[in-house]
Amino acid sequence: MFCIAAFIVLVFMAAVSARYRRYLGKAWNCTLRRVTFRPCDTTFKQDIKDHLLAPLAVRRPGLVGPASVALEVVALLVVLTTVWSAYVVVKSGVNLYVYGTCNKQDSASCSLGAEACSIPDQTPTFGESLLSGDVIGAFGNDFASLGETFSAIPSRMQNWDAEEYLPANASYLAAYDAKKETALEVIDPGCTYCLQLFNNIEEAGFDDRMNLTYIAYPIASADGYKFENSLLVTQYLEALRLNPLEGAETPVDWEILRRIYTEDNDKGVSWQSVINGAEPASATALLQDWSAEFGLSPEQVASVASVAASDEVADIIATNTQLVEERIHTVKIPSIIFDGRRHDGLVSVGDLD
Known part of the structure; x- marks a missing residue:
């Protein structure tokens, strides 16, 4: 030695x-x-x-x-x-x-990868296990995590086709065009990097060249969700997908996402920040007001509110969560699939061109 x-x-x-x-x-x-x-x-x-x-x-x-x-x-x-x-x-x-981050358990802590909101791993870290006296668990969890990463290497080299991962009732920012390729975002309505990605997409004209759709994935935390109202917004988005407004040039769920990601209130505060800091009742009132503003009748607004709280929407969100975690395998939000690749984290305007 x-x-x-x-x-x-x-x-x-x-x-x-x-x-x-x-x-x-x-x-x-x-x-x-x-x-x-x-x-x-x-x-x-x-x-x-x-x-x-x-x-x-x-x-x-x-x-x-x-x-x-x-x-x-x-x-x-x-x-x-x-x-x-x-x-x-x-x-x-x-x-x-494999994942675009040097630390799977906290992807945002890795400065070498793209900026993103991390999906927390609830498995105790090596240090936490040692401090609790679980030496076997410390090494076991760490080696198991490395084994999962090695097993995911083929996914890094595969050709990613967004069509294979589309959620049920997918909606598109612009009218679907069979001649265009499809791009799929995985987003959390409350994640600031999703806001930045949406603005980059519009600046690059990416949505004009692609059939752009999304999976809303509210990031879970140990005591709920990383952003308090992400689940609520996701429920409304899914309810609006199930009840599309006939004749709308842009689907109402996309109109709401655009408002959250690109617009400010009358005090100059981003609507995303407002939603993230609002009480659930206030956030719900905003979503209903916006739905009416974008063309829904009072009866339709009430119907969407009812569907948002239904088991059907809960099942859709659970299925989408499973899709993200078990098939797409991203640890960073946003992620976007296009051009044969899964791009983890914030993608620049130049890379979207």
Whole structure:
């Protein structure tokens, strides 16, 4: 173990000073023997120890024994730390390749990926498991997570066809045109990056070139939903899809999404911020007022409100949630499928062109 630790340290030291390079070859030979379960060159090990302990032997000979033991402990810690660091680098790299984030449990914390609202993973983190005394669970959960990531590598390389993941009763921002390709968004009405993506889509004219539809996916949290009224808005969107307004140039559910994502109230506050901070009763009143403004009669508004609270809509939302989690496998909101790929997180105007 000491030889392996010495090699790790000497790699870095030899990179900045030629003084240590004469030890590096011996350290590598010793390390190679250890990892192939052969005895190490004890002369090299003793040379390194003598070099480190010589000053102490001159001043405090009685401390040489304990210091030698301490060196062995430090060597073990260096090796374990290096192995764990390498594991974390590999895990982060694979996650970044597959999911566009180096941390599946909190995708927003990874600065290397696109900006997004993360879908929380309720599985305890490695550190949380250790703090609770669950050592087996800490390693088991971590290795299981890495195994899931490796098993998802083929999905990163597959050709993504939005048509294969369409929800029931899909509605389109513009009239459906069979000559155009289909693009599918996965959005949370309360996520600010979904707002930014919608604005990028309109700026790029993406919706003119694609049949654009969406899955509304309210992001769950440990005690409800990440954005308090996301489920409520999703219920209304699904109810409006089930009861489309005849003759509407743009479906009413898209009109409501456009208002939430692109418009402000009379105080200059984004309607998304207003909805996110409103009490459910106030949010409901807004959605009903907007529905009437976009052409629904009072009877139709009442019917949509009834359908929004129905088991039918609850089943649709549950099915869509399963579709997102078990088939699309994204960990970032928004995600959008187009051009044969699943794009995780906020997509720039340039990439939408």
